[in-house]
Amino acid sequence: MKARAMKRLLIAVLLVSWRVAAATEATPHRIVSIIPAVTEMIFAIGEGSRVIGVSSYDHFPPQVERLDRVGGLLDPNVEKILSLKPDLVIVYATQAELKARLARASIPYYSYEHRELADVMQTIRAIGARIGATPAANRLASDMEQQLDDVRRSVARLPKPKTLLVLGREPGSLRRINVSGGYGFLHDMLVTAGGANAFGDVKQQSIDATTEMILGRQPEVILELRYGERPDAAAITREIRDWDALPSLPAVRDHRVYILSGNEFVVPGPRLVDATWRFADTLHPNRH
Amino acid sequence: MLENVFVAAKRGAIVGLLGPNGSGKTTLLRLMSGTLTPDSGAITVDGRPIGAFSRLDLARRIAMVPQETHATFDFTALEIVLMGRYPHLGAFELEGADDLSIARDALAATGTAAFESRPFFTLSGGEKQRVVIASALAQASDILLLDEPTASLDLGFQLEIVDLLLRLNRNRRTTMVVSTHDLNLTASLCSELTLLFGGRVIASGPTERVLTPENIRALYHVDAEVSRHPLTRQLTVTPLGRAQ
Amino acid sequence: MTGAFGALLILMCLLAPLAGSTTISLVRAFDRSLPFADNVDAQILFIARLPRVLAAALVGASLAAAGVTFQALLRNPLAAPETLGVSMGASVGAMIAITAMPPRLVGGMSTVPLAAFAGSVAALGVVYLLSIARSRGMSTTVLLLGGVVLTTFLGAVISFVQYLSDYTQTARMVRWLMGSLDVGSYEPIGLALIPMAIAAGGYATLPRTLDLLSLGAESAASRGVDVVRSERIALVSASLSTGAAVSLAGPIGFLGIVVPHMVRLLVGADHRVVLPGAALFGASFLIGCDVIARRAFAPLELPVGIVTAIIGGPFFLWLVLRRAR
Numbered sequence: 001m002k003a004r005a006m007k008r009l010l011i012a013v014l015l016v017s018w019r020v021a022a023a024t025e026a027t028p029h030r031i032v033s034i035i036p037a038v039t040e041m042i043f044a045i046g047e048g049s050r051v052i053g054v055s056s057y058d059h060f061p062p063q064v065e066r067l068d069r070v071g072g073l074l075d076p077n078v079e080k081i082l083s084l085k086p087d088l089v090i091v092y093a094t095q096a097e098l099k100a101r102l103a104r105a106s107i108p109y110y111s112y113e114h115r116e117l118a119d120v121m122q123t124i125r126a127i128g129a130r131i132g133a134t135p136a137a138n139r140l141a142s143d144m145e146q147q148l149d150d151v152r153r154s155v156a157r158l159p160k161p162k163t164l165l166v167l168g169r170e171p172g173s174l175r176r177i178n179v180s181g182g183y184g185f186l187h188d189m190l191v192t193a194g195g196a197n198a199f200g201d202v203k204q205q206s207i208d209a210t211t212e213m214i215l216g217r218q219p220e221v222i223l224e225l226r227y228g229e230r231p232d233a234a235a236i237t238r239e240i241r242d243w244d245a246l247p248s249l250p251a252v253r254d255h256r257v258y259i260l261s262g263n264e265f266v267v268p269g270p271r272l273v274d275a276t277w278r279f280a281d282t283l284h285p286n287r288h
Numbered sequence: 289m290l291e292n293v294f295v296a297a298k299r300g301a302i303v304g305l306l307g308p309n310g311s312g313k314t315t316l317l318r319l320m321s322g323t324l325t326p327d328s329g330a331i332t333v334d335g336r337p338i339g340a341f342s343r344l345d346l347a348r349r350i351a352m353v354p355q356e357t358h359a360t361f362d363f364t365a366l367e368i369v370l371m372g373r374y375p376h377l378g379a380f381e382l383e384g385a386d387d388l389s390i391a392r393d394a395l396a397a398t399g400t401a402a403f404e405s406r407p408f409f410t411l412s413g414g415e416k417q418r419v420v421i422a423s424a425l426a427q428a429s430d431i432l433l434l435d436e437p438t439a440s441l442d443l444g445f446q447l448e449i450v451d452l453l454l455r456l457n458r459n460r461r462t463t464m465v466v467s468t469h470d471l472n473l474t475a476s477l478c479s480e481l482t483l484l485f486g487g488r489v490i491a492s493g494p495t496e497r498v499l500t501p502e503n504i505r506a507l508y509h510v511d512a513e514v515s516r517h518p519l520t521r522q523l524t525v526t527p528l529g530r531a532q
Numbered sequence: 533m534t535g536a537f538g539a540l541l542i543l544m545c546l547l548a549p550l551a552g553s554t555t556i557s558l559v560r561a562f563d564r565s566l567p568f569a570d571n572v573d574a575q576i577l578f579i580a581r582l583p584r585v586l587a588a589a590l591v592g593a594s595l596a597a598a599g600v601t602f603q604a605l606l607r608n609p610l611a612a613p614e615t616l617g618v619s620m621g622a623s624v625g626a627m628i629a630i631t632a633m634p635p636r637l638v639g640g641m642s643t644v645p646l647a648a649f650a651g652s653v654a655a656l657g658v659v660y661l662l663s664i665a666r667s668r669g670m671s672t673t674v675l676l677l678g679g680v681v682l683t684t685f686l687g688a689v690i691s692f693v694q695y696l697s698d699y700t701q702t703a704r705m706v707r708w709l710m711g712s713l714d715v716g717s718y719e720p721i722g723l724a725l726i727p728m729a730i731a732a733g734g735y736a737t738l739p740r741t742l743d744l745l746s747l748g749a750e751s752a753a754s755r756g757v758d759v760v761r762s763e764r765i766a767l768v769s770a771s772l773s774t775g776a777a778v779s780l781a782g783p784i785g786f787l788g789i790v791v792p793h794m795v796r797l798l799v800g801a802d803h804r805v806v807l808p809g810a811a812l813f814g815a816s817f818l819i820g821c822d823v824i825a826r827r828a829f830a831p832l833e834l835p836v837g838i839v840t841a842i843i844g845g846p847f848f849l850w851l852v853l854r855r856a857r
Contacts (some may be wrong), residue, residue, distance in 0.1 A: 057699065075695075168703055172635030172642035174716050176707040202831060208707065210833050211716040212580035212826070216554035218572060227700055238636065245717055248568065248575045266699070323753050347756030354754075360607045360746045361801035371744055375756035379737075382804075427755065 027132040028088035038090045040269035045136045114268045117188030155194025163195040164219035181207045193279035222251040226261035304478030305467040311484040313467035347375035351424035355436040365403040372426030394422035414445025475523040537812035544819040549581040553830040589815035594773035596814020599788030601770035604742035612789035613774040616679030617655045620686035622778035625651020645779045652775025711782035711837040727776040734769030742803040786844025
């Protein structure tokens, strides 16, 4: 009798301790990240060594060039992801099918969606907690918030020019212009850097702006973002001259049309701080 | 496909092209209308090769009634008939009062005057065919080519069309070439026949001489009796059975 | 009735520039005492709205006329300017320009519309060569089948190009494919006018022959129509005007198939009225759809293709059901 009870107790204890051990083993060490922003966050926290796979669009930091590629937002290579045997996959909120397949394979995932600037720091903290690097993550987030405050302060007393933040347009013309509306991390960066969004009243991340809409808002500055390699000076000049088709815009009249290139504008991660400084330097070049 | 074919139609005659499916009847009609050009030989109208006619001139001499006409759009019967006036009008000329009265005469001649404003696609098979014949009439040509004019029609409409064609031939002296595989239609309508089999002419001449049981067997592998019907006095073909 | 369509178009041209996603004051717009550079109302009226209304008129007229012509040529009331792959060819041209070509040519002209037009001409060439392959004349059946196959194939090419391109290029392509009448100046219109004018010259010779062709090639030939020449002119005119329209504004659907039928319901089947009528009514129709696109969700603007689909789709469905009865 007593021996049987002892055996049962032993089994129960073993089961419980196995469970506890499993829980502490939950700290992921094989992370696949389909989101370039989160990849940069993980590296910036200092845990880049735990990343074993990244998306086709990851290019920063340089270490990721050695890593396996698993596709992108629209075409994730599920087989490749599974073959890497990850213990955490960073996915985008809309990748429903990928999430379902990961769930079926019992692989945990973290779902991310980029929205506002504040969400970036919040995500850093959440990722930090998820991968068991809370102190480093919190430090990074606080540091970024501090820097953003610095930018805000440096432009605090300056007038805020009405700015058209152009995300893209048909090359060689002013057709099919896509701009940032009054919502989203790019809008927040613009405001932080001391600009007023010409489309700030329309609470959308992306707006197709027609000639009438742009003429109606008379922007004083035009900031165009480019995400790839920096075009050469001649190309930049030609693209700025495309805006000469609307000479009545204050921005064109006053020669305040700028083209900023770099993929930090499309990756809402730690480099957003640099990007915000660049906005500030472009909008208020003589503020020092 | 066609070899060594010689067909002649005298003015005012109704010539039948008789043969089984695939014997070349439609091809021959197309050659006659100018839609196809022969590899050798020539089609002539009054001794003149049709290649020497301009398209519009030829259309003023020869009109064609196809086996079926499908109107993609909702043209009225009158509009279909007025299209027959095309070869008589200048490039941007609109139909005038003359053209309208010719068109209406053609509708009357084919017994379709009542359908003038009705959409063509709402008409029955027989009515449609008569309107298309009216359209060919409005072309005011002296030669009419008809491709299986009664093939898809009910018996009653078949009789109507035969009556109509005979009447037109009598009143207007229109030369007609009719392709058909219907033996009795041929007998009742055509004064002359050309028998086609496998792209070759196997007999031609006046109907009584050509429409014989031997020739029918050669064309259709069918034993038949050809006789004058006691009531109609017309040449009538009665199929007896498959030939052995 | 053609007069009525003309009057409607004039009315639309006068009223449409008064509407937009912003509110302007006509009085201020025409105030000569204000320098143009300071007169926002004038800028919006003359730079944004007037060219846009003109573009809508030209694109609407071109697509409607092409629709009429293709329906008669192919003897199919469901034919549309998109049927033979000319529109797809323009889209492929635009895709290639967006991904692989520099933004502007040496002369300063924007490459995307030029490449789009080149693509449409290439598609026309392919389809035409296919249709004359087996016989001296043009087989409309082969034309139709060839066009459908080409459309499908080019659709796959577009997907492939999008797959290979980066984020920026894909975004640009998606926007181009949505169609836009926001031309912003008269320059792109001027360029598109060249093929449109050539097409108009072809259309002028066609109306009566389209009537006859629509009954069948043999029927038309027996009435004296030069079928080969007429079919060629019809194909080239309709393809040029489609190519010009799509190069100018991107693909805008439903108009080319639906406006011809709307006009036929009003004036009958005679192409001497339907062809010019459809051109005029197509212009008014697209101007009207564009007004809705600009105003419905102000300050935002809808792509005009959505409006033509919302109006054209149910109407087309009704047409099909009506014919089925």
